[in-house]
Amino acid sequence: MAGDPSVEVVEYTDPLCPWSWGSEPVLRRLRAALTGQVRWRRVYCILFDHDDDPAPDAAAETAWYSRYVEDISGHTHAPRALRLSRVAASSWPASLVAKAAELQGPEVAERVLRRLRETVFVLGEPADTPVLALSAARGVFGLDPARLASDAASAGALERVRADHAEARRPVREVLSAQDGSPHPGAAKETPDGRYRYALPTLLLRSPAGVRAVPGWRLYEDYAVAVDTLAPGLLPDPATLEAAQALDRYRSLTGPERELLTHGPWPPAGAVRIDTGNGPLWLHPAEAATHPATGRRAPAAP
Numbered sequence: 001m002a003g004d005p006s007v008e009v010v011e012y013t014d015p016l017c018p019w020s021w022g023s024e025p026v027l028r029r030l031r032a033a034l035t036g037q038v039r040w041r042r043v044y045c046i047l048f049d050h051d052d053d054p055a056p057d058a059a060a061e062t063a064w065y066s067r068y069v070e071d072i073s074g075h076t077h078a079p080r081a082l083r084l085s086r087v088a089a090s091s092w093p094a095s096l097v098a099k100a101a102e103l104q105g106p107e108v109a110e111r112v113l114r115r116l117r118e119t120v121f122v123l124g125e126p127a128d129t130p131v132l133a134l135s136a137a138r139g140v141f142g143l144d145p146a147r148l149a150s151d152a153a154s155a156g157a158l159e160r161v162r163a164d165h166a167e168a169r170r171p172v173r174e175v176l177s178a179q180d181g182s183p184h185p186g187a188a189k190e191t192p193d194g195r196y197r198y199a200l201p202t203l204l205l206r207s208p209a210g211v212r213a214v215p216g217w218r219l220y221e222d223y224a225v226a227v228d229t230l231a232p233g234l235l236p237d238p239a240t241l242e243a244a245q246a247l248d249r250y251r252s253l254t255g256p257e258r259e260l261l262t263h264g265p266w267p268p269a270g271a272v273r274i275d276t277g278n279g280p281l282w283l284h285p286a287e288a289a290t291h292p293a294t295g296r297r298a299p300a301a302p
Contacts, residue, residue: 005038005039006207006208007037007038007039007205007206007207007230007231007234008038008039008040008041008205008206008207009034009038009039009040009041009203009204009205010041010042010043010203010204010205010206011027011040011041011042011043011201011202011203012043012045012168012198012200012201012202012203012204013042013043013044013045013200013201014044014045014046014047014048014091014094014095014200015044015091015094015095015098015113015116015117015127016047016048016088016091016094016116016117016120016126016127016128017047017200017201018068018069018072018073018078018080018121019072019076019184019199019200019201019216019217020117020200020201021076021078021117021120021121022072022073022075022076022077022078022217023076023201023217023218024078024114024117024254024257025254025256025257025259025260025261026218026219026220026223026260027201027203028250028257028260028261029220029238029260029261030220030223030224032238032239032261033235033236033238033239034227034234034235037234037235038231038234042098042102042113043164043167043168044091044095044098044099044161044164044165044168045091045164045165045168045197045198045200046091046092046095046161046164046165046168047088047091047200048087048088048089048090048091048128049090049091049092049165050090050092051192055087058086058087061087062084062085062086062087065084065087066083066084069081069084069121070277070278072184073277073278074278075183075184075217076217076256077255077256077278077279078121078254078256078278079121079122079254079255079276079277079278079279079280079281080121080276080277080278081120081121081122081123081124081276081277082124082275082276082277083124084120084124085124085125085126086126087126088120088126088128089126089128089129090128090129091128092161093127093128093129093130093132093133094116094119094126094127094128094133094136095161095164096130096133096152096153096157096158096161097112097116097127097130097133097134097136097137097148097152098112098113098116099152099157099160099161099164100148100151100152100154100157101113101137101143101148103147103151104142104143104144104147104148105142107142108140108141108142108143111140111141111142111143111251112136112137112140112143112148114250114251114252115136115137115140115291115292116133116136116137118136118252118281118291118292118293119132119136119292121276122274122276122281122293123292123293130152130153133152134148134149134152135292136292138290138292139289139290139291140290141251141286141287168197168198169191169195169196169197171188171196171197171198171202172204172211172213174213175187175188175198175199175202175213175215176188176196179215179216182216182217182218183217184199184216184217185215185216185217186199186202186214186215186216186217186218187199187215187216188215198215199215199216201215201216202214202215202216203215203223203226205226205227205230206230207230207231209229209230209231210230211230212226212229212230214226220238220260240260240261240262240263241261241262241263242262242263242264243258243262243263243264243265243266243267243268244268244269246258246261246262247262247267247268247271247282247283247284248284250284251283251284251286251287252281252282252283252284252287252291253281253282254279254280254281254282255279255280258282267282270284270285271283271284271285272284272285272287272288272294274291274293274294281293
């Protein structure tokens with residue numbers, strides 16, 4: 001079946017969300033399979049909002065949140081920082097930079113969002129200020145950094161992220177209660193004003209046949225069933241890439257992504273290994289040359 005422009009996938013996410021970070025292997029696989037088949041749109045929900053009350057004890061909050069992220073990484077097997085410096089003060093700066101990067105094309109946007117995620121879950125230094133968010137993107141392949149800085153500070157970017165913030169707080173009825181026995185079933189979260197927002201990540205699929213929500217921590221098969229229900233035959237069988245091709249395409253791969261997205265001997269020549277608190281992150285050598293976790297390093301040994 002050819003691509004169907006009437007099918008839309010809406011991904012509710014946040015650059016600093018640990019469950020969204022842990023879902024990247026499966027969502028990368030789904031995005032790759034659906035490339036050219038559907039319209040895929042990201043909505044930045046603002047996990048850490050301006051109106052959140054400050055913690056009375058920042059050190060205790062950081063210790064608690066570090067344990068929370070460690071518990072999530074135990075389920076997802078995603079990397080986590082060896083040490084988290086603090087809980088993010090705000091998701092707005094990272095979301096504005098991620099939204100602005102979309103104006104430079106989908107590949108640049110993917111790479112910038114990935115860098116923003118890695119600030120907290122690899123470096124332990126969340127990109128929670130404009131300076132830190134822009135710094136995280138420095139050196140991303142294909143990026144115009146001056147344009148990114150200008151676009152992220154523009155009224156247009158702020159308007160688009162505000163629209164995302166509002167949309168995320170209008171969840172469909174089916175996510176208002178827990179879905180099943182997943183460690184993160186994805187029931188909508190109550191906000192301080194008594195309303196609800198989508199749990200992260202949540203995928204909302206729309207087609208002429210209807211709407212399906214797939215919230216929380218999910219297997220690839222869960223997403224595949226939802227796609228096939230709304231658009232039978234649209235989703236092709238998933239394919240993996242040879243290891244070097246995968247690293248060239250994605251620039252940055254975790255252990256779970258290596259297992260789900262690649263085949264063949266690992267690591268590819270020149271790959272740079274970054275050790276974390278829960279397994280390695282592998283970088284393309286050109287990515288490692290500008291990545292904030294490394295600067296320039298020698299290639300990793302097998």
